[in-house]
Amino acid sequence: MPGKKKTSALDTASVAALATRPLKAFYHNQPDDPVSTTRFYWSKGEGSRESIVPHFETKCQPGSKGSDEDKAAAVEVLLRGDVPQDYADPLFMAESYMSKLPADETAAFAQVTLQFPNATNLHGPWQQARAWLWEHYVERVGVPVLAVLHAPFLSGSDSSVHVHGLVLMKRATCFGWLGIHRDLAGDAGLAAAEASWRDWVNR
Numbered sequence: 001m002p003g004k005k006k007t008s009a010l011d012t013a014s015v016a017a018l019a020t021r022p023l024k025a026f027y028h029n030q031p032d033d034p035v036s037t038t039r040f041y042w043s044k045g046e047g048s049r050e051s052i053v054p055h056f057e058t059k060c061q062p063g064s065k066g067s068d069e070d071k072a073a074a075v076e077v078l079l080r081g082d083v084p085q086d087y088a089d090p091l092f093m094a095e096s097y098m099s100k101l102p103a104d105e106t107a108a109f110a111q112v113t114l115q116f117p118n119a120t121n122l123h124g125p126w127q128q129a130r131a132w133l134w135e136h137y138v139e140r141v142g143v144p145v146l147a148v149l150h151a152p153f154l155s156g157s158d159s160s161v162h163v164h165g166l167v168l169m170k171r172a173t174c175f176g177w178l179g180i181h182r183d184l185a186g187d188a189g190l191a192a193a194e195a196s197w198r199d200w201v202n203r
Contacts, residue, residue: 019047023055023108028190032160034115035197037190040108049098052108056094059148059164074126074149078138082174090146097168100177110185112165112193119161122151129163132200136193141181142171 026039042049060075077088087093112133116125126149133145146166152159167184170177183189 019045021045021047021049023050023052025111028187029194031113032115035194036113036115037194038111038113039185039190040111041185042106042108044104044106049101049108051095051098053091053094053098056090056146056166059146059166060090062150072148073122073151073154074147076130076147078130078134078145078147079172080138080142083144083172084174087144087172093144093146093168093172097170097177100170105180107169107180107182107185109169110167110190110193112167112190112197114163114165114197115160116162117160122149122161125149125161125163128201129165132197133163133165133167136196137165137167137184141184142173143168143181143184144172 021042024041024043026041028037028039030036040052040055060072062072075090077090077093079087087096114125114129114132116129119125129149130147133147137143137145145168146164148164148166150162150164152161169180169182169184171179171181181189184193
């Protein structure tokens with residue numbers, strides 16, 4: 001009877017290389033807090049990384065696929081003025097960003113969610129959130145932000161109007177992607193964002 005085939009170190013390495021490391025999330029507070037922040041990351045290890053593109057796509061299309069509610073109330077990529085127009089497409093931007101991350105990079109992006117429980121319209125929260133995201137991230141650091149306005153009442157939900165800001169870690173420039181700002185998704189960076197937003201709405 002033939003013996004059991006031994007697994008070589010090369011076979012083990014090949015399996016590891018084929019494995020995909022999932023995109024993980026660490027939530028810094030409760031989703032319904034006035035401002036909540038999340039760090040998205042990959043664990044260290046071998047193999048490819050799960051793409052961020054599906055998460056970006058889901059934020060842009062939060063409803064049931066194919067329904068009238070299968071879109072956010074507003075979507076915009078916030079960019080500096082010298083960045084190529086192609087980057088204004090959320091999925092193109094996310095794919096391009098993924099392709100330029102170093103193979104061993106574990107920081108994916110940060111997400112900031114701003115709640116507007118007392119909203120009486122959509123343009124007010126959108127303008128306020130968009131202005132803050134632009135000032136805190138785009139103008140100050142140079143990183144792009146995908147801003148997404150969700151209006152749950154459009155699909156019959158009583159959840160609050162809210163805006164998601166998906167913040168990338170690299171600067172978008174006329175020369176492509178430069179640098180990396182992991183601190184934006186770290187504890188201190190997320191705490192600073194929360195404090196900045198609270199100051200913004202109270203000024």
